[in-house]
Amino acid sequence: MHLSDILRAPKAVLHDHLDGGLRPATIIELAREHGYDKLPTQDPAALGTWFRDAADSGSLERYLETFAHTCAVMQTREALERVAAECAEDLAADGVVYAEIRYAPEQHLERGLTLDEVVDAVNTGFREGERRSGGRITVGTLLTGMRHTDRSAEIAELTVAHRDRGVVGFDIAGGEIGNPPARHLPAFQHLKRHNCHFTIHAGEAVGAESIHEAVQVCGAERIGHGVRITDDITVHEDGTATLGHLAAYVRDNGIALEVCPTSNLQTGAAKDYASHPIDLLRRLGFRITLNTDNRLVSGTTMSREFAHMVEAFGYGPEVFEEFTVAALESAFLPLPERRRLIDEVVRPGYAALRQG
Ligand SMILES: O=c1[nH]cnc2c1ncn2[C@@H]1O[C@H](CO)[C@@H](O)[C@H]1O
Ligand SMILES: [Zn+2]
Numbered sequence: 001m002h003l004s005d006i007l008r009a010p011k012a013v014l015h016d017h018l019d020g021g022l023r024p025a026t027i028i029e030l031a032r033e034h035g036y037d038k039l040p041t042q043d044p045a046a047l048g049t050w051f052r053d054a055a056d057s058g059s060l061e062r063y064l065e066t067f068a069h070t071c072a073v074m075q076t077r078e079a080l081e082r083v084a085a086e087c088a089e090d091l092a093a094d095g096v097v098y099a100e101i102r103y104a105p106e107q108h109l110e111r112g113l114t115l116d117e118v119v120d121a122v123n124t125g126f127r128e129g130e131r132r133s134g135g136r137i138t139v140g141t142l143l144t145g146m147r148h149t150d151r152s153a154e155i156a157e158l159t160v161a162h163r164d165r166g167v168v169g170f171d172i173a174g175g176e177i178g179n180p181p182a183r184h185l186p187a188f189q190h191l192k193r194h195n196c197h198f199t200i201h202a203g204e205a206v207g208a209e210s211i212h213e214a215v216q217v218c219g220a221e222r223i224g225h226g227v228r229i230t231d232d233i234t235v236h237e238d239g240t241a242t243l244g245h246l247a248a249y250v251r252d253n254g255i256a257l258e259v260c261p262t263s264n265l266q267t268g269a270a271k272d273y274a275s276h277p278i279d280l281l282r283r284l285g286f287r288i289t290l291n292t293d294n295r296l297v298s299g300t301t302m303s304r305e306f307a308h309m310v311e312a313f314g315y316g317p318e319v320f321e322e323f324t325v326a327a328l329e330s331a332f333l334p335l336p337e338r339r340r341l342i343d344e345v346v347r348p349g350y351a352a353l354r355q356g
Helices: 003-008 024-034 044-055 060-065 067-072 077-093 115-132 152-162 181-193 208-218 227-232 245-252 261-267 278-283 302-313 317-329 335-354
Strands: 011-017 096-103 138-146 167-173 199-202 222-225 233-235 241-243 256-259 288-290
Touching: 003 302, 003 335, 011 077, 011 222, 011 256, 011 288, 011 302, 011 317, 024 044, 024 067, 024 077, 044 060, 060 067, 060 261, 077 096, 077 115, 077 138, 096 167, 096 335, 115 138, 115 152, 138 152, 152 167, 152 181, 167 181, 181 208, 199 208, 208 222, 208 227, 208 245, 222 227, 227 233, 227 245, 227 256, 227 278, 241 245, 256 278, 256 317, 261 302, 278 288, 278 302, 288 302, 288 317, 302 317, 317 335
Parallel strands: 011 096, 096 138, 138 167, 167 199, 199 222, 222 256, 256 288
Antiparallel strands: 233 241
């Protein structure tokens, strides 16, 4: 599959962090405006490389340290609007037709914004970015509670309050070790009471028990990463595999895994692309979606993730169509909107690609 075809292919991303995907030049400009003087360099290209290299640490905790610089410049209404608008533009330019972008509102209160103002600013930015992209992309947001703080119940309430106004669901993120998802049970119970969607980062730095808790105790509809479900799968010498009860449950219920290969290599959740479990899981029938996680921090785009998969596993357009349809089927959008995107945008887009 050629690069130009990859770029043209319609894509959907369910797992992309707003604060992990800023343009380097924007960070530098905003840092000047805000008087933030801790950036490692003032050169956009060097800053992009710095993030990717600093995040290439083999540990999730060190990967997450780099977000101090992006969050530092996302503290005003104008900055949040700009970052969100540019995010939508960059994704649309990469062929993304549907995106769920997540961020933690509690990390944007340093200069006096309220949680509601943060959410409104981000939503305004996304509407502007959609408009500038000529309506080629639809963006919904997920509000993230941080696993190591105690504001998740409040963020869950914020999610319910802003549902149907740009916010489509909830997530928890941050260091996984020592912060099991069930610690945030009141947040999930609140969302369930209000019939709200949520996903949970699990099975990235901790193994199957974290996925079990996220799915069976907390009730997650999708799993962020989830690649360590392989802990519950035995692959035999002849290539066949036996699934444990958890792996079978996740597969058989079509619980989508939001797989982010490049990010997994950086945090040590996988060794290299060729041995990344995405291909095994796909062959076993798991519902796989392909995602960026953090475009700046992981030095990636949806097209780059596609290209890595072409190189590692020889995937062609039919597999990317499968991933894209899976993402839309698991999107936190009303069913008619998912169907419209699949039938009117994704299927015709791949059909056109096949015709050359
Ligand atoms: O892959 C990840 N695993 C866990 N947490 C993450 C990941 N990527 C980003 N964040 C965390 O989510 C926050 C809100 O967007 C980010 O600030 C970062 O700390
Ligand atoms: Zn993530």
